[in-house]
Amino acid sequence: MNTALLGQWTNSSSLSVGVLGVGNIGMVHLKSALAMPGVDVPAAADARPENRTRAERTGVSRTYDDYATLLESEDLDAAIVALPPFLHADAVEQAAAAGVDVFVEKPFARSTEEADRMLEAADDAGIAVGVDHTLRYQPDVVGVKETYEDGSVGHVPYATITRLNDGPLGRPPVTQTPPEWPLDSEAAGGGSLLELGIHCFDVLEWLFGDLEVQSATIGETLELPVEDAATVLIHAPETETTITLHCGSYQWEQLPEVNTRLRLEGVTGTISNEEYLPENFYASAAKSALANVASRVTGTDSDVFGPTFYLQAHYDALADFVDAVRNDERPPVAGEDGKRALEFAETAYETAIRSDQDEETVPEVTL
Numbered sequence: 001m002n003t004a005l006l007g008q009w010t011n012s013s014s015l016s017v018g019v020l021g022v023g024n025i026g027m028v029h030l031k032s033a034l035a036m037p038g039v040d041v042p043a044a045a046d047a048r049p050e051n052r053t054r055a056e057r058t059g060v061s062r063t064y065d066d067y068a069t070l071l072e073s074e075d076l077d078a079a080i081v082a083l084p085p086f087l088h089a090d091a092v093e094q095a096a097a098a099g100v101d102v103f104v105e106k107p108f109a110r111s112t113e114e115a116d117r118m119l120e121a122a123d124d125a126g127i128a129v130g131v132d133h134t135l136r137y138q139p140d141v142v143g144v145k146e147t148y149e150d151g152s153v154g155h156v157p158y159a160t161i162t163r164l165n166d167g168p169l170g171r172p173p174v175t176q177t178p179p180e181w182p183l184d185s186e187a188a189g190g191g192s193l194l195e196l197g198i199h200c201f202d203v204l205e206w207l208f209g210d211l212e213v214q215s216a217t218i219g220e221t222l223e224l225p226v227e228d229a230a231t232v233l234i235h236a237p238e239t240e241t242t243i244t245l246h247c248g249s250y251q252w253e254q255l256p257e258v259n260t261r262l263r264l265e266g267v268t269g270t271i272s273n274e275e276y277l278p279e280n281f282y283a284s285a286a287k288s289a290l291a292n293v294a295s296r297v298t299g300t301d302s303d304v305f306g307p308t309f310y311l312q313a314h315y316d317a318l319a320d321f322v323d324a325v326r327n328d329e330r331p332p333v334a335g336e337d338g339k340r341a342l343e344f345a346e347t348a349y350e351t352a353i354r355s356d357q358d359e360e361t362v363p364e365v366t367l
Helices: 003-011 024-034 049-058 067-073 085-097 112-125 139-149 197-208 281-298 308-326 335-360
Strands: 015-020 039-045 062-064 078-081 101-105 129-132 158-165 212-219 229-236 241-249 260-266 269-272
Touching: 015 024, 015 067, 015 308, 024 039, 024 049, 024 078, 024 101, 024 308, 039 049, 039 067, 049 062, 062 067, 067 085, 078 085, 078 308, 085 101, 085 112, 101 308, 112 129, 112 335, 129 308, 129 335, 139 197, 139 260, 139 269, 158 197, 197 229, 197 241, 197 335, 212 335, 229 335
Parallel strands: 015 039, 015 078, 039 062, 078 101, 101 129, 158 241
Antiparallel strands: 158 260, 212 229, 229 241, 260 269
């Protein structure tokens, strides 16, 4: 940790945070930071003029069209990296050169090799690195972990986790051209396994310890250049738990009310995350959805905190990161944790590829 910066934090009433990338998730982080006590957000960067205008309207004093220029021009304590994955490594390296701690949107990197490069740069500069793995902060998932750890269901031999989204194309009918990078495997690092499965790997290791990927299948329900569905069979040796993970970016007309389902089958009972949803979850989600539809019609900004159930988790993850850097502590979800989730995803990709190759080389037998 940079001791000069630590002195700045302890002698100042607020932590100065810049936001690199203010698209959809970047606006979530921006509004979280603006609402956070003891945090000042003087600047944001984005290549798109409409995003910069939106950030200014939200309350940022200065905007830049290039994040490197922001890091060179502003006196920051920390930066939120909410850029597409192909820019994460460069942004972290630029922040490290400026002595600025970083909170990085998932996936942390596109590969473990890239993650190693980022962590080396951070370590050399003495900066803290946090990763936005928010499933750990959702109250339903926290409820599952607490109940599991109290031992009330005993040994858990089997578990399942599913995470769904409507993908880069959005809901039908598609009326706007989607961004290019989510459909570019080189830019994104992968498809739904990296976009959605990465959350699942992180929370499963949080629950069960080390994971071993045993088999995996990946595929496309639509004709896309990246996978939009993946299923992975996992073994957790510390707890002797077999786990099925499924993630999918489907072109839903209407997403399921809960896009993450986690279920633990214990020998004396079952734990499901649905048991720990807030009592007003469905009503709040419906109300927020209607309000956001109305905002699109009127041209006003939608409320990025609705449904608050999901987006409050982003706030809490960022708040934990801020507390950690203020106290010169390792962030609760650090860069090394982001790399671990990538390792599991890479193994799943490799396993799926080997499985496909084995199927292709099976000799045809005729009688």
